[in-house]
Amino acid sequence: MTEFEQAARQFEAMSEKERETLADNIAESLLFTDELVREAVLGHFGNASPELEKFLRKRFTF
Numbered sequence: 639m640t641e642f643e644q645a646a647r648q649f650e651a652m653s654e655k656e657r658e659t660l661a662d663n664i665a666e667s668l669l670f671t672d673e674l675v676r677e678a679v680l681g682h683f684g685n686a687s688p689e690l691e692k693f694l695r696k697r698f699t700f
Contacts, residue, residue: 645686661693668694 649657664683668676676698684691 644687665697
């Protein structure tokens with residue numbers, strides 16, 4: 639098992655509302671971080687779930 643598989647399975651088990659709430663909470667905590675740090679973090683979330691990364695990136699598109 640890779641280090642991202644457990645996180646991916648947990649995310650996939652969530653309801654759509656839970657996924658959106660998680661993405662909102664993560665995005666809020668990343669809002670004022672440096673862009674390079676934010677990109678690195680988004681990449682890690684993308685390794686666990688491309689869908690989660692998509693949810694997060696949508697929140698940073700203005």
